Each structure stands twice: as structure tokens, then as C-alpha cells.
Amino acid sequence: MPLLPGLLLLPVLLRLSLDLHSGGLNLVLQFWQAALQPSLNPLLLRSLLNAVSTTLLMAVLSWLISTGAGFILGLLCSRRVAALFGGSGWMSTWLRHLLAPFRAIHELVWGLLFLQLFGLNGWVAVLAISLPYSALMARVLADQIDNRSSSAVQALKSGGATAASTLFTAVLPETAGGLLSHSGHRLDCAVRSAVLLGVFGLGGIGTDLALSLQSLRFHEVWSGLWVLAMLMFVLDRLRRRPQLLAVVAVLSLASATSQLDLSFPQVTSPLLNMSGEQLLGALQETPWAELIGGTLLVTVAAATIAVGLPPLMLLLTLQRRSLRQLLWALMRLIPVPLTALLLLFVFQPSPVLAAVALGLHHSGVMGRVMEDDLDECSSLQAEALLQLGAGQRSAVLYGRLGPISRPYLAYGLVRLDVILRDTAVVGMVGGAGLGWQLIDALGSFHWALVLLLLLAYAALTISGEVVSGWMQTTWGCKAVEA
Amino acid sequence: MPAQQSKTVAWSCLLAGVALTAALFGCSSTTPGGDTTTLRIGAIPDQNPEKLNRLYDTLSDELSDQLDVPVKYVPVSNYAAAVTAFRSGSLDLVWFGGLTGVQARLQTPGSQVLAQRDIDAEFTSVFIANGASGLKPITSSDQLVQLKGKRFAFGSESSTSGRLMPQYFMKQNGISPDDFAGGRPGFSGSHDATIAVVQSGAYEAGALNSQVWDSHVEDGRIDPEKVSEIWRTPTYADYHWVAAAKLDQRFGEGFTNRLQEALIGIEPDTERRRTILDLFGAEAFIPAADGDYVAIEAVGRELGKIR
Numbered sequence: 001m002p003l004l005p006g007l008l009l010l011p012v013l014l015r016l017s018l019d020l021h022s023g024g025l026n027l028v029l030q031f032w033q034a035a036l037q038p039s040l041n042p043l044l045l046r047s048l049l050n051a052v053s054t055t056l057l058m059a060v061l062s063w064l065i066s067t068g069a070g071f072i073l074g075l076l077c078s079r080r081v082a083a084l085f086g087g088s089g090w091m092s093t094w095l096r097h098l099l100a101p102f103r104a105i106h107e108l109v110w111g112l113l114f115l116q117l118f119g120l121n122g123w124v125a126v127l128a129i130s131l132p133y134s135a136l137m138a139r140v141l142a143d144q145i146d147n148r149s150s151s152a153v154q155a156l157k158s159g160g161a162t163a164a165s166t167l168f169t170a171v172l173p174e175t176a177g178g179l180l181s182h183s184g185h186r187l188d189c190a191v192r193s194a195v196l197l198g199v200f201g202l203g204g205i206g207t208d209l210a211l212s213l214q215s216l217r218f219h220e221v222w223s224g225l226w227v228l229a230m231l232m233f234v235l236d237r238l239r240r241r242p243q244l245l246a247v248v249a250v251l252s253l254a255s256a257t258s259q260l261d262l263s264f265p266q267v268t269s270p271l272l273n274m275s276g277e278q279l280l281g282a283l284q285e286t287p288w289a290e291l292i293g294g295t296l297l298v299t300v301a302a303a304t305i306a307v308g309l310p311p312l313m314l315l316l317t318l319q320r321r322s323l324r325q326l327l328w329a330l331m332r333l334i335p336v337p338l339t340a341l342l343l344l345f346v347f348q349p350s351p352v353l354a355a356v357a358l359g360l361h362h363s364g365v366m367g368r369v370m371e372d373d374l375d376e377c378s379s380l381q382a383e384a385l386l387q388l389g390a391g392q393r394s395a396v397l398y399g400r401l402g403p404i405s406r407p408y409l410a411y412g413l414v415r416l417d418v419i420l421r422d423t424a425v426v427g428m429v430g431g432a433g434l435g436w437q438l439i440d441a442l443g444s445f446h447w448a449l450v451l452l453l454l455l456a457y458a459a460l461t462i463s464g465e466v467v468s469g470w471m472q473t474t475w476g477c478k479a480v481e482a
Numbered sequence: 483m484p485a486q487q488s489k490t491v492a493w494s495c496l497l498a499g500v501a502l503t504a505a506l507f508g509c510s511s512t513t514p515g516g517d518t519t520t521l522r523i524g525a526i527p528d529q530n531p532e533k534l535n536r537l538y539d540t541l542s543d544e545l546s547d548q549l550d551v552p553v554k555y556v557p558v559s560n561y562a563a564a565v566t567a568f569r570s571g572s573l574d575l576v577w578f579g580g581l582t583g584v585q586a587r588l589q590t591p592g593s594q595v596l597a598q599r600d601i602d603a604e605f606t607s608v609f610i611a612n613g614a615s616g617l618k619p620i621t622s623s624d625q626l627v628q629l630k631g632k633r634f635a636f637g638s639e640s641s642t643s644g645r646l647m648p649q650y651f652m653k654q655n656g657i658s659p660d661d662f663a664g665g666r667p668g669f670s671g672s673h674d675a676t677i678a679v680v681q682s683g684a685y686e687a688g689a690l691n692s693q694v695w696d697s698h699v700e701d702g703r704i705d706p707e708k709v710s711e712i713w714r715t716p717t718y719a720d721y722h723w724v725a726a727a728k729l730d731q732r733f734g735e736g737f738t739n740r741l742q743e744a745l746i747g748i749e750p751d752t753e754r755r756r757t758i759l760d761l762f763g764a765e766a767f768i769p770a771a772d773g774d775y776v777a778i779e780a781v782g783r784e785l786g787k788i789r
Binding site: 021023024027043115116118119120121198200201202203207210211213214215216337341344345346347348349350436439440442443444445446447 | 527537556557558559560561562563565566567569570571572573585589612633639640664668669670671672674675678679681682683684685708786787788789
């Protein structure tokens, strides 16, 4: 089943081969050669180190805030906790629905919006990441608590324990493990979000990368990429050691004030003076069907590439796990606009190319999910198949890929709405849609259109969630949120 | 409770605790809103933005020495962000493009144009074409129609020379953005990237800042077989320095005038000043006024980039 999306790769390859032109091959070569000789200019390195600590700080701060806020909100959203305290649970259900829009709008969109409201301020990025992440964390915690039922809670309650003590001695301990590993994963996500926000002008290493890329200084781009790679490597090592993570968090907090302007933001809201006439005008002048259709097309194509590529690579490389992991890390490392530009050097622009650029980046994330799933799943089935005389490939296909295919595909569905928002960054390859329109509207300070586009986004993601929720129930499995 | 579990709980509680402290700490560590005694300057990311970001000390030190006030450079990497930062008072003096400068002034009452470069009063864009595109040099602007049906690339969406003016001149000759192959133009993101995507053949033609094009040609970075200039636009006013309102109130009577004089007075006589002029690609800065950008404002409104 996970190989099905891979079928789409055929027409994509066909289309790409038609669009192939070798005009920029030397540029692509230059880019990869630059990987081995990044610029070591001391001015640049100093600037990069400053920038990477700003990025880390944004990520850590928003991660801490969203973990804290998500924890409290999660308890409030949980029907089981409500029942413990004698509530009926409808409030928790409603709160859960209330939080959905916050989850639905991508941090980049929040970031661009807050930038307009608050100007340049350290809180813009932190707030932009914290909002959706808190809502997500709340949902994960509430789900974890509500999907369990234990005798310990019953025992404690009948023993006359208070609700609060039951919560802390019975309910929370059972969820603590899963919660910790999830929050570790969120930090990695927060770093990538902070980088992406930087690419759009909110500071940190993303900003430096974007600026060097604008001038096509590949040696400098690679200095930035290597610094970023080191950061991601270190964080990945720390992922399973929350103690060390806590230390890193405290240390980076200590340097917070010197790195980021965290003064209280001054609200200047142009969104408030908007007339109904402007809204109507924006509604009429925009080709909505075309925009939404184009966006959905690119999203779905990109998602199939992202989901289809990892299993295909698994079958091609079989035991060479470290090779694959290097590939996934590289895909995640290179920001989408850069992938898009590199592809443009050798292919003609088309929506397909936009989908490929997005798909490749997200295949890095899907690849890592697949490897993690494979690690956690026993290889007994595959060995049994081998013993029975199956070939290497079919043993991997049926014995290893088979068991993980459901959670893997379910996760792919969750990934869909991240990709949807990322379509904004591929304007240069002709994959224009809602996201590109949003960036142009922000650049024109056309607030009526900005508001409408945000509503369109929210509507798309919420309906996407409904559909993916329905499909998950049909397949009988729940995605592990990540 | 098993030891392992209690340890995990302890760590999660610690994490949650740190998180709450962070939230509180963050909210309370507010230094007073705007520091009014420092002059904060910025620039749109247009030419050599990565260098400007690293060498900003040169400009802020120069102005600080001239004006005897502390000067801080605030890096900005996005056109719209620079406009917003200016409006919200995070920046006092900004190097804007033609369009962004007008947008910023319209949103910030009381702000004014101070200076432009020697080349900005009569700035131009160039149209370039890939060798294999079959596009011929254009002698009069009505021949722009040959761009219909071609793959065409602009630079950044808010760029005056890389998007606004080229789109305007094409509109004058009956070409709209949906006449291009694929029904829309591409946006390469920068002038350098526009050259690269046209030279590689991904796009058949594109438009960019003529200064960037000329310096590429001079440095021998252009392969004339692969990409060449086909048309140069009529002139228009572009990049300029815009100062915020009420600087005189904050820094003393006549400060805005002194600021203008300091900018205009930058000559290539010291190492630092040469670096500054080099960064901005200028021989000198000359006085400029709001009225110089009336035409740009009209074009901006016509194309919907100014509302």
C-alpha cells in the first residue's frame, strides 16, 4: 500500500524529462562543489553564529511556551480530567473545537500576519510558532489521556483520594513517557519552523540563508547550511535525553534578552480600518476557483511524492540504512526555495516542478518517520519470510514495510496540511496559488484580500482535517501526531 | 510508582515548570517599548544584502560620528517587513526602493524623502532574453508584444526595477501578466536569480535592475551566447532614503536636515566611506524630495501595489 503513491512518480518523471534543459547544469555543479568548500570568511561566520543562536532561541522559547500552554490546555481539553473533577465533559469538547483554527493556520502565516501587526520584534516569531504548537500539544495530550483507562485511577478514587492527587499520581504518569518523546520531537519541528520564518524575514539563520541565496553566493549558502546541519545533529542526539534538553533550554533562555528584541510589541493594526466595500472588491477580483484548484493540485502531488519516495528508496537500498538517513537529513536541511531554484536551473517552470520541490523536502521528513517506524517494529516477520525462501526485496516489502504501512500513511495525511501551507514558497517555479497570492497581497498591503485568503486557508485545512480524520477511522488507525 | 516512572514525572514537571517560568519571564522582561535616544536605520534587501548585513557597522559608525548620536543598524530581509518596521516606529531611517518608499510614506504620516544616489533620478530596467528563445532586440516599446506566450521571470514581487516598472511598460503596450506561458510570470526572488534562471533557459526572458545587469556584464559573468539584453526601459526615479517623522523632536532642532547633509556629504575620501558607497553601488548621494516619486505612486496605484 505505501508503494501506491510512488506510481505518480512515473508521469512526474515523464513531464520532467520533457521540460529538461541543460542550461544551468554548471550552476547545479557549482552548488554541489560549494558544499565541500563553504566560505570561511570570519565576518560571515560571526554573523552566522549569531544568527543560529537567534534561531535556536526562537525555537526553544516557543517550544517551552507551547509545551507549558499546551500542557494546561491539554488538561482542560481532556474529557477524562473533566470527569475526574466532576465536570460533564462538554466544555472540554468545545474547547477542543475552539482550538482547531489555531492549529489549522500554519506558523508562517501567523508570522507574516504578526509581522504586520507588531513590526520587527522578537515576539513575532516566538508567538507565531507558539500558537499552533500549543494547540497541537493540547490535542496530543488530551488524546493520550482520553485514550487510556486504568484501574489505578479507579482504585485511588474509591480509596478516597482527591481529584488533584489522582491526576498527579495516576493519570499523568501513564502519559508522561509518550508526552516527553513527543515534546522532544516538537523541538526539532520548532527549529525548522524558525528557519522557515527566517527565510521570510523574521531573523535568524533563515534570513542569512535567504540573503546569500538571493545573490547566488553558494559558498556562503553552504556555510549556513553546515552550521544549521550541526545544530540539527546536536538536537537530534539530545532528542531522547530530556535532561540535557532542559539544560540547553535554560542556557539559551539566559542569553535571551541579548539576542532577541523581546520588548513589548506595539500594536499598529491596519487590519482594523477595512471597509465592506474593499472586502467585496477583493472577493470579486480574485480567481478563487483557479487559485484553490492550483494549490490543491500542487499539494496533493507534492504529498504523494513525499510519501511515495521513502518506501521506494527502502526497496532500492535495502540494508544501507545510514545512506538513506543521510539522504533524508539532506532533504530536510535544504529549504524549499533553494530546492526550487536548483531544479529551475535544469528544468522549465511548471506546477509539477513546484510539487517536486515541495515533495523532495517533505520526503526528508517522511523518510525519517519511516526509519523510526522501522526501528520500533520487529524484523521477525522479514526474517521469517527470508527463511521461507523469499527474496530480499519481497521480504522487506511484506515483512518490514507491510506492518508499518498504516501508521506511515496516516502520518502522511497529517503531513498534507503542512505541505498545503508550504505551497506559498514555490512561487518562483510557477506553482502559484493561494500562498503566493497571500505574499503578494501582504506586499501590496491589501488587507481585505489578506483576510479573505486567510479565511480560505483556514477553511481548506479544517476540511482537510475532517477528511483525514475520516480516512484514518476508515483505515482503522490513528496517526501518531508529530 | 516504579522508580523509572517517577523520574519521568519529575522531569516532565520540571520541563513544565521551566516553560511556565519562561512564559512569565518573557512577559516581564520588557524593556521600555521604543528606545528613543538611538537612531535605528535599515535597508531593504536588494543589492548585496548579505554584505550589508555583515558590514552594517561601517554605515552606523559613520552616521554616529557625523551626528553625535548612537546609531543602530537593524537587519531586514523582506521588503514588506521593512515598510512595516518603518510604520510601527522600529526604524527611523530606511533605504527603500521606489515602490516600498512610497508605500512606507503613505502609511507613515510626516515621514519624508531625504536623498537618493546619483544614479537613482534616472534609473532603468533591462529586459533580457535567453539565446535560444528567438527573441530579438527591441527598438521601440511596441515590439514588447513578442514576449506574449514566452516564459517570463520578474525578480522580487515588491521590487520597483525588477517588477513594477517592467510590468507597467508592458501594460502600456498591451501585455498583461496572464499573457505569458503558463498564464503567469515567475518570481525569481532577486535580480541575480533572474539572470541565472534566464541564462539557464528555465525562463525565456526576464526583467531586472539595469545596474545589477551592467555590473554582471562588466565583471564578465555573462555568457553573451546564452543571455543578452533586448531592451532598456525609459527612465524613472528609484531607490531613496526615507526619514521618519518627529526626528527633530527626539534628537534636537534641525536634526533631519543634519541627517540629510550627513548622507549627501559621504564622499570617497576615507576607507570607511569608500566601503559605504561601494556597498550601495553609488558614486555619491544627492538630495531628493517627496515630489520625485509622484510618478512611481501613480504606477503603483495603477497596478494595484498601492491601495
